[in-house]
Amino acid sequence: MSKFWNELVQKLDPYVPGEQPKDKKYVKLNTNENPYPPSPKVVKAIKQAVNEQLRLYPDPNADELRKTAAEHFQLDPEQIFVGNGSDEVLAFSFMSFFSAENPVAFADITYSFYKVYANLCSLSPKIIPLNEDFSLPVKAFCEPNGGVVIPNPNAPTGRGVSLSEVKEILEANKDHVVIIDEAYIDFGGESVIPFINDYPNLLVIRTLSKYSSLAGIRVGYALGQKELIDGLNRVKNSFNSYTIDRLALAGAKAAIDDDAYYQEMAKKIVTTREQTIERLQNIGFTVVPSQSNFIFASHTEVDAEVIFHELRDHGVLVRYFNQPRISNHLRITIGTDEEMDKLIDALKLILKK
Amino acid sequence: MSKFWNELVQKLDPYVPGEQPKDKKYVKLNTNENPYPPSPKVVKAIKQAVNEQLRLYPDPNADELRKTAAEHFQLDPEQIFVGNGSDEVLAFSFMSFFSAENPVAFADITYSFYKVYANLCSLSPKIIPLNEDFSLPVKAFCEPNGGVVIPNPNAPTGRGVSLSEVKEILEANKDHVVIIDEAYIDFGGESVIPFINDYPNLLVIRTLSKYSSLAGIRVGYALGQKELIDGLNRVKNSFNSYTIDRLALAGAKAAIDDDAYYQEMAKKIVTTREQTIERLQNIGFTVVPSQSNFIFASHTEVDAEVIFHELRDHGVLVRYFNQPRISNHLRITIGTDEEMDKLIDALKLILKK
Known part of the structure; x- marks a missing residue:
């Protein structure tokens, strides 16, 4: 102290x-x-970016990377936000979409950083106990909430949520943001990215740290409708204009390209x-x-x-x-x-x- | 909206x-x-770090880089905080040391991000007009404040502040943090880093973006007594554990080594x-x-x-x-x-x- x-x-x-x-x-x-x-193409792309241009700031809007990601996920570049690892993207999301008056809901057993973000943003979260077998009590997440955060699959349990369960939660929380944290989705889960154009309240968060073997370069992103992405950009640009360095931008683009x-x-x-x-x-x-x-x-x-x-x-x-x-x-x-x-x-x- | x-x-x-x-x-x-x-040694060090290890998280505490910086500045590693560019370090500082009850003071003509941080942290800053010739009205910064932020030299004017002026401000604000933002110090200013061990209220902020030709890799740091650094770490670790990637860590260390x-x-x-x-x-x-x-x-x-x-x-x-x-x-x-x-x-x- x-x-x-x-x-x-x-x-x-x-x-x-x-x-x-x-x-x-x-x-x-x-x-x-x-x-x-990481993919040899990623290593090559980063090596190529290690040059005299390092004296210059990176693109603060990550335009090229967002374009590549947009094509990959069949979204618009304006539906993509890039951050310095998905932890930063989550922090910005908590800062942007949740408020003290209306508690955000997440599970008792989940990524333990959510509670830390809630604390950082002076929020008192609504903690919902998982079922005995660590499956998600879907009905409890459909009660009135000030927002919802669910990793799919969950950490540290590894258990997934089905698309129809996520849909039920999205339908029940139309006035608040539902974050689906898909850090581990590529190891057997079903992504809700195809729901983005139907649900303005859906924000999907991804990372290159797990599936893309790039924990060492710090890139994560959020996918959602433009107004959610605009909100994240407002907070990011009030915090740090240049969050992703030139090498991370180059590596992330190459990683998405070599799926x-x-x-x-x-x-x-x-x-x-x-x-x-x-x-x-x-x-x-x-x-x-x-x-x-x-x-x-x-x-x-x-x-x-x-x-x-x-x-x-x-x-x-x-x-x-x-x-x-x-x-x-x-x-x-x-x-x-x-x-x-x-x-x-x-x-x-x-x-x- | x-x-x-x-x-x-x-x-x-x-x-x-x-x-x-x-x-x-x-x-x-x-x-x-x-x-x-950037120095050829920096380019080489970064290239060497582009390897399979990128699959692993970076050191969240940047121990090696802090050790190198500590030796360079004749401080203890515990007196150094590293962030994703000095903008992030400034954001964490505003989040850690200033409060709404007691306005933080900065100049009317200064780095325009300070006002943005104040807004992000719901602070109403005390804006002090610079003198006509853009020099710092030192006495005004010595009145009771809830903290002070001064770039030395100032941006966008380029004007510096003398060591004795900073000392006067430090003496007058012993109960609040005085941030000296030394982003541009190496082009002719006098650093207040030697004051750190005498002033627990002094936090010096630096960047590798200007002097070190590394705007493209995003590294900044804060130097101050351990309790200030501990405060920054508490906020950082409530926001994002791994803010500096492996390549930036390698490049920053090499840059300090090749002064x-x-x-x-x-x-x-x-x-x-x-x-x-x-x-x-x-x-x-x-x-x-x-x-x-x-x-x-x-x-x-x-x-x-x-x-x-x-x-x-x-x-x-x-x-x-x-x-x-x-x-x-x-x-x-x-x-x-x-x-x-x-x-x-x-x-x-x-x-x-």
């Missing part, structure tokens, strides 16, 4: 990201990064995921059905926290959340087959199987 | 950055970019600036004394707005602000000697000299 901090800073409860270890080399299954490298490469990688991850689920079940784990590049698992006999620490000692990092209802679960990112072998070997040692 | 925008978004008045033209090639003297390329290169470039810019001032005076301009990489000039006979538009037609972009007190001035970035020749040639044609 400091006398120089204003009231806002004093009451904040910042997000704590998954560990980025520096002490030794781990099998890193704790921050849902893609185990495969074929990423589809292949996503297929491999899904195959590894299904094999890993079976292997975990064979050694006593219960696994939540996943449409994501991670799985959420709980052991029938040994505490998640114990396994978490022992895995770390064995050189394997996974994510453990010491929170009500999920304190006996581990979130495990899907790595390469080789990394999953190491995970399973370590687990067998720990569980003496 | 949209029914989905909250009250904040509706009342915002976003910043408008200088034009990044796409229609043709201009002599671009409108956004204070450095005319010289000798940049000192040379800054010297060239200062020489060109002094020559340009003389040449402008010879064709009827009055020029504000500049410690920056730009100059603020007014013609004795022809309106600035007329010159601005005609320069554009001649392929030369400068910055014109249609604002009280400065609507007859032009802000002209110092380019290469060749670019300045083109500026002067165009001006001679326009002014028929």
Whole structure:
């Protein structure tokens, strides 16, 4: 605490990201990064952009990238907003569309940054408990809300929501913005992007950090009707004109252009995921059905926290959340087959199987 | 306007950055970019970082970069905060240290983003008119304020403030944060960084966009005592964990390490600036004394707005602000000697000299 901090800073409860270890080399299954490298075309495009032009500001409106994304998603460039990672896009969205008088709704078990954004924006959110099996209580999200935020699939559970469920929520919340956070959609979920032209209240948020193997360059975007995008631009341009650097712009454009490469990688991850689920079940784990590049698992006999620490000692990092209802679960990112072998070997040692 | 925008978004008045033209090639003297390329060592360091590791998140705490900057400025790494350009650092500072009850003070003629930040944070700033010659009315900044923001040298005037003047303001505002925005300090100003250990209320803000020729990669930082830096980190970690990408981290570190290169470039810019001032005076301009990489000039006979538009037609972009007190001035970035020749040639044609 400091006398120089204003009231806002004093009451904040910042997000704590998954560990980025520096002490030794781990099998890193704790921050849902893609185990495969970015497309060679992306690497080439970024390298080409490393030149004398770096002395110049980037395009503050990311016109070329938005044009490429618009073609890819069959939208208009004015329906696309680009930010410095989807976390920034989410922060701007909370700043733009929700208000203290009318609580925004999200689940009790979901991306834990939502609560942090609500705090940053002095909002008291309406926290809706997920069902026992971590599925979404759709009816509760259809009651009067001041906005809705749902990741599809959800994090950290990996469970998806169906298109008809999202539609029901969109229909019931016509006067407020419904954010569908599709950070992990490309690993088996169904995107609601085709609903955008029918629902002015729908904002879809995406990231290049997972599917596109580009967590290192920070690009996320929001897709929605023009008036929502205009709102985001008003906040962004009151905060920082140039949020995306020249290299990130070049890499992101190349990534969208080389979707074929990423589809292949996503297929491999899904195959590894299904094999890993079976292997975990064979050694006593219960696994939540996943449409994501991670799985959420709980052991029938040994505490998640114990396994978490022992895995770390064995050189394997996974994510453990010491929170009500999920304190006996581990979130495990899907790595390469080789990394999953190491995970399973370590687990067998720990569980003496 | 949209029914989905909250009250904040509706009342915002976003910043408008200088034009990044796409229609043709201009002599671009409108956004204070450095005319010289980044150091070859910087380009090399960034190229080396374009690799498979881009699939992984960057270090959210920028530890290595902060360590390098700390050594350079003879501070502790805990006294350094890194952001996605100094605009982001300024936004976080406004969010952290100022409050509506106690107005933050800044000049009427200054970096126009300050007013935008104040608006974003729902603050009513205390606007202090500069003296007639655009020098800082130091006494007015020593009255009771809820914080102070001063660029040194000022933008868009280029005028500097002396160390003793800053000290006076720091002494008079011991209970509130005094931000000295040193974006342009390396072109002839005197930095207040040596005051940091004596003044817990001092926050110095820097950028790599100007002196380091890296506007294209977006890195800025704040330097101050640990409790101020902690406050900024609380806001940043409630907004976006990973604000600086891997390539920007690598480039920024290399830029700080190769200061000798940049000192040379800054010297060239200062020489060109002094020559340009003389040449402008010879064709009827009055020029504000500049410690920056730009100059603020007014013609004795022809309106600035007329010159601005005609320069554009001649392929030369400068910055014109249609604002009280400065609507007859032009802000002209110092380019290469060749670019300045083109500026002067165009001006001679326009002014028929």
